[in-house]
Amino acid sequence: MMKNIKQTEYANRLIILTFALIFLVGATGLVTVWLRHGIATAASETRAMEVRLNEVDRALARVNSEIAAGLNPSFLHQQIERFDLDLRRPDDEQIVRLGTPEVFDGLAGESGSAIEGMAYREGGGERSR
């Protein structure tokens, strides 16, 4: 009688362990599948972003080259003539060279004491008193 009970106990334990093992293996499988799916999804997203980045790079290169073509002096001259803008380069009279005393004198003469004060402010201008 004792022997039968022990055998039943052993069999029950074996069944439980088997079920547990099946559950564990199944769970591991499911987790693996879930992880792989996650990795695949993340990889796809990365790939999509890579493609998008490449597209942006391509667009940027296109825009940059079009801007460069638009800044070509010959093209700009054509545009000036086309739109009859009558633009000319500045002559020497219109050019004020920074860092020369004439600049400060001229500014002070034109705009009064406020600019003069700024130009001669202690430590603030090139010509501090």
Added chain:
Amino acid sequence: MTPALASSCRLGLLGVVMVAGFCGIGARLYYLQVMESEQLALIAEGNRKQVIVQSARRGNIFDRRGNLLATDRTFIELGVDPQVVRDEDRPQWAELARIIGVPLEELEEKMTARVGAGDSEFAEDVRLVRWRKLAEGLDEPTYERIRELGIRGVYGNRQYRRVYPGGELAAHIIGFSNREGVGVIGVENAMNFYLRGEDGWVESERDGRRRELMQFRSREVPARNGLDVELTLDMMVQHVVEEELRRVVDEFSPQGAVIIVSEPGSGRILGLGNYPTFDLNQYSRSDIAHHRNRAITDVLEPGSTFKVVPVAAALNEGLTDPEQVFDCGVGQVEYRGRRLRLPADHREFGELSVEDIVRVSSNRGAAFLGLMLGENRLHGYAEAFGFGSRTGFPLLGEVRGTLHPVRAWDGLTITRLPIGHAVSATPMQIHYAMGALANGGVLMEPRIIERAVDENGETVFSFPPAARGRAVSEFTAETVSEMLVAAAAPGGTAPQAQIDGYEVAGKTGTTRKIIDGRYSNRHHVASFSGYFPASDPRVVITVIVDEPASSGPSYGGVVAAPGFRRIGVELIPYLGIEATRPEQVLAQREGGGL
């Protein structure tokens, strides 16, 4: 047969069939997994695995102010797979034909031709057409419009192509790279190693639709894009140079022309233009002779521009001074026991000081200075000014010109070399020889590449100014400069080079070309090389015009010097060059000029 026996026979038979089946499967598995395993594994791996090459982007080329001169751009090659074209898309074909600019009939023919001739010798052999090119060079927006039409089987392949936004601008400097991405000429060639970058690769797996399964990437070597190259060139200065070249061509219809603008102190080239030129975006359609950078590949006799060498040499050696007078009316002289005929001048001069020799460009005066120097010293100074050796310009094709060793001179060379005959030089050599005087006597190496930078804008390496050596002392250079100011003033050979308010120093050159072994009276090379302001030179400008078609004499002062002036006037406001004689500018302005 009892039912029990029948049942047992059936079971036995079933068992045998099952065993045989399993044996068959086992045998097949053994064949696949053991006998053919290696080959099949290779096929499976080949189907699954792939190596994707990631192309490196070729670096850009910029001018010194960051203006883009060369870059890579994608273009689409559009094609069709006739096997998957659907009839229901036919209404869209007209619009597609309009977008890509081909006749509808031609498009229909390409869209519907599903078979083509095979490669074998049999006439009946045909192959299925899976790709037929419809158009190439389409940009992304155009391709997007085509995709929106939703025509099945029509798709494009992206191709990177080099584009040059300036077209002809600085064509000979920038150069071009071919369809394989290899630089052929110009900076594209000289800096190819740095511009090209290194392709990367990815080892990965793909699914049944040949899409990459990114999660199975096993090895990845990222592409390393090429470095960007910054030139010393200034796009605006280059434009001014090329505008002047156009003007020279319109006025004189020459065989060729070269203009170089550089900074004397650093040797930086700000602008360099050649005629004839070509469009970099259509280099394959241009004459290959137009690809030649004449500034470094062509040689000419420098003529009178060379006279600065004997003058500077004689002054530097202390053999003469600016006031010493020579009788330039004499046609023959005694030299080391021989009677030598002196070269003729373009008009009769009497006594001339050294200053006057430079001012009026006297051949005999220069010959006298050559005789004073003697063969070895004259040759040595010519070398010191860079003649007979390459300037060190980094682009392909530079020649060294000809400066014969003294032992190879004939009896006349001592009087002909000082006037720029019996020597040949490239425009670049002439330009930098003049630049040495502008730079206090120090001969600089030409610089066209400023630096190479990585994607983050960090300088990877730069090319600092490099001196080739001292040609003459600073004092001598200043003295010659003063003489050259007189040459470019009223009474000199090139008053047309004068710029109001600025001291211009320069020297004209007019050389007869050698045609059929003789100096021609009709074929000339006119040149002017100079700099300004003479007291503190900011730019050196050289204008050389080969065979100008002029109604009058093709003197350098008439043909080339005005070009120098026009370029100088344009550069003054752009480079902020201050007047050295402001009262002249003022007087000119009040007089309504400038």
